[in-house]
Amino acid sequence: MVNAQRRLLLSSALSLLLPRMAFSNERNQGWQPLPSGKITKIAFGSCAKQWEPQPIWSAVADIGPDLFLFLGDNIYGDWHGEKSFVPTAESLSADYRQLAQKPEFIAIRKQVPFMATWDNHDYGSHDGGAGFELKEVSREIFLDFFGEPSSSPRRRRDGIYDARIFGPEGQRVQVILLDNRWNRSALIPDTRSKAEREALGIFGSMGHIPNEDPAAALLGEEQWLWLEQQLRKPAELRLIASGTQIVPDQKGMQEWGNSPFERKRLFELIEQTGAQGVILLSGNVHFAEVSKTDEGPHPLYDFTSSGLTHVNETYPNMENRYRVAGPFVEQNFGLIEIKWEATPGPVVHLKALNVDSAAGFSYQVELGDLSKLTGQTSWQK
């Protein structure tokens, strides 16, 4: 309680100090209101270099989703293409301003409502976690940019996590955005040689090994408690989104596999709460794929889309024993299409689309299969 009050005081003080340059903190100024009716199309994506052209927003606009989920590296605040640096309030604000001025982004903002969480680069620290000193400031700038009202509980939480439920009973879609930065314990660097790592199918220079300490945090206790409460709310389809991948755990990149106890805890929480219809969403890796695991109470798919402005040709070669679709290695965004009226039951299509709205892959999931009770989902009871 004392901590919560301290945070509230600190964030109020910060909001007076921070520069209010190009954006207001009210959602209705420049952002579309969140949808109120049935949801059939949700688009999402991650990793957008604010200094590069962003033609992919026109492809998103052509699809006309009900909602867009921005899943991190929404700007690159600690890196502008050369050497990493420590951002300031002014530099972060300037980076968001650069995004806000992109013509394609201006257009999509006028058409599609957004929800957003962050990953490392928009948080403002490459391997950033709980120890990032600018996090209170970064939270204010992030929430200001995305039009979060000044009264929002997100401004007082230990992180920017958020959740909403859309649509009528029987066709409810719950969107849960996690914060995997604010409370995360320090990562353990992979000190194995390049040759050893490559023999394991791990490429790139910034690897991490799993932290086997059960006390190592990813979400933090307040967020876990909040997440449990969200998962107990009724919904037919639940999208749980994280900046980093949840199911794939072999890449050694920043991923839930760095925190194996937290990864298992998520699967166990889904089981304990009886939450059905869960699909996981993620970004970060600079290509698109769908992964599937049987570690949860029902098949759990992790649909990854990254990046909106750039891809990496090497990362898709890394091992992923869970992959069932992809890799798709073009600039891409993800699309979740829900056919509520399909027979014998609703069907969800997971598609990775490129700058021409062409599908790199399309993977079909029966909503009835995302249930412990095969063939009996909550809307059929």
Ligand SMILES: [Fe+2]
């Ligand atoms: Fe990225």
